[in-house]
Amino acid sequence: MDKPQLIELMNSLATEQLELRAIECVDDAFQGRADTFCYAAPYDADEFGQRVDRLKGFRSVTGWRDDYGVLSAALQYEDVPREIGVNFERPNRFWALDGYEALRDAQGQVVIVVTDDDPAARQ
Numbered sequence: 339m340d341k342p343q344l345i346e347l348m349n350s351l352a353t354e355q356l357e358l359r360a361i362e363c364v365d366d367a368f369q370g371r372a373d374t375f376c377y378a379a380p381y382d383a384d385e386f387g388q389r390v391d392r393l394k395g396f397r398s399v400t401g402w403r404d405d406y407g408v409l410s411a412a413l414q415y416e417d418v419p420r421e422i423g424v425n426f427e428r429p430n431r432f433w434a435l436d437g438y439e440a441l442r443d444a445q446g447q448v449v450i451v452v453t454d455d456d457p458a459a460r461q
Contacts, residue, residue: 339418345373345452347415348422352377356389358448361440374451378444379426383409386426386446396422399457414457423451 339347352358358377368374379386387402387409399412399421409426427447432438441447 339415341373341420341452341454344415344418344420344422345375348450348452349375351393352448352450355393356386356448359440359444361447363449364437364441368449371451373453374449377448377450378441379446379448380444382445383426383428386448387411390424412457419456419458421453421455421457423449423453425449 349360352375353360356377356379358379361376361378363369363371363374363376368376383404390396390411390413391398395416396413399414402409402411404410407428407430409428411424413422413424414420415422425448427449429441429445433441
């Protein structure tokens with residue numbers, strides 16, 4: 339599976355199985371990147387982690403971390419040599435600012451990044 343196919347799979351899983359709503363990435367760090375996608379989550383971080391853990395064919399490379407209001411993990415799909423970063427950002431005061439309207443009714447913002455990094459390089 340090449341990177342565009344993995345990106346297509348991740349977008350499909352995000353909207354169909356994880357039931358996330360695709361949104362425009364608001365944070366400057368994520369805007370304009372072809373490998374980065376943002377979503378609004380209708381449920382909390384714990385449920386997000388549980389849903390991701392149930393996705394078939396995925397394994398965690400790092401395990402879940404919960405730092406500064408963000409739940410995150412690096413995943414690998416089957417034997418595809420690309421790391422997938424998933425982050426769940428809990429609501430914060432920035433969401434009241436202009437540009438964050440798509441997140442105001444959400445319980446979290448999910449960011450998925452499909453990288454060129456091989457998870458085997460972490461070992």
